[in-house]
Amino acid sequence: MAKYLSKIASYIHDDSIKRILKDTTMSGDISVSFETEPSFFDAIHVLGKKNDVLVVEELESRKIVGVGIISQKLLYIDQEPSEVNYFSSLRILNDHRNGRVLYLGFKKLRDLLKKNDAELTFTTIIEDNHLARNLLEKKRKTKPDYKYHVSFSTFVIKPISRSRVHINDGLKIQKGIHGFKPEDVIHFLNKQGRKKDFFPVLDLKNLNSKEYQMFNWSNLYIAHFKGEIKGIIGAWDQTSYKQTFIRALSTRIKTIKPFHNLILSKIFHKPVIPNIGASIQSFFVTLIAIEHNDPNIFAQLLDKVSVENAKNYQCFYVGLSDSDPLCSSMKYFSNIEYKGLLYLVDYKLNKSLTRIPYIDLAKL
DSSP: OOOEEEEEOOGGGHHHHHHHHHHOOBOSSEEEEEEOOSOHHHHGGGGOSEEEEEEEEETTTTEEEEEEEEEEEEEEETTEEEEEEEEEEEEEOGGGOSHHHHHHHHHHHHHHHHHSOOSEEEEEEETTOHHHHHHHHSOOSSSOOEEEEEEEEEEEEOOOSSOOOOOOSOOEEEESOTTSOHHHHHHHHHHHHTTSBTEEOOOHHHHTSGGGTTOOGGGEEEEEETTEEEEEEEEEOOTTTOEEEEEEEOHHHHHHHHHIIIIITTTTOOOOOOOTTOBOOEEEEEEEEEGGGOHHHHHHHHHHHHHHTTTTOSEEEEEEETTOGGGGGGGGSOEEEEEEEEEEESOOSOSOOOSOBOOOGGGO
């Protein structure tokens, strides 16, 4: 019987972890792998201000067979800045998905959670990932308790050069912060963002840190009326350090792919179905902060982002909780919707969680 050891990984394990990410796919009609070239450890800076990487190693071969990440974030919970843990990127090689590996991994996870002062821990998974759901929801003595909190949607939208939103309300949309002070932009983001749980606490320092690598002021889009900011979103391309590869297509998807790409994509602007082995050229919509949470303002911002980025990207991603009124903005954009689930981990009900959750796909 194989023997295993759980421990905290470092940069010397970079290549081993990248191999696990490549070899473990998210199965479905379109199976994908989430990869981090050229460096796993450099890529995960975006997840939080501090990231601990848990690995399980087979002792005889010294092979890394499982991995997971605990990220520490400063987020708004019930409108107050709160220390929060995020658990992500749980991967186990197929040949090592046994009780011992799970026991060691979850025991190490629980030990780490007990050592820090975070007010809560959460994790997210794709709704159709039944293997992961069974793993998380099954009760085990050493495993933290996973409590379902909310459902959310990832909307995949194809950017096009033609405007799809025509609302005559006098709102002006611009790319970049020209005409506005950085301090005023940060103030607006925090003022509006804190109304939702899980929105990041922002300042000039962290917006210029590794947490926001390859993101700058020019990636922000501002909606304003008579000089007053009414809404902000960001467009964040992370493909220089995080990639999504197509690994397999189901028989059904292979069958409809020619029709979909020729008709549905070109005429009705559905995102194209890529070829197997291709990486998806995409970006995330992030830092969504809208006055009064107004779907019309959000729709106009998304439309500007779509038009500005039509030439260089196949698609972009928008994450919204099912309870968020901003979901109604999606009526303007032909999209593909994927459902996700947010779980609270070992939650002790020490914080009110009644507000609309903010879903920041760029930092999950």
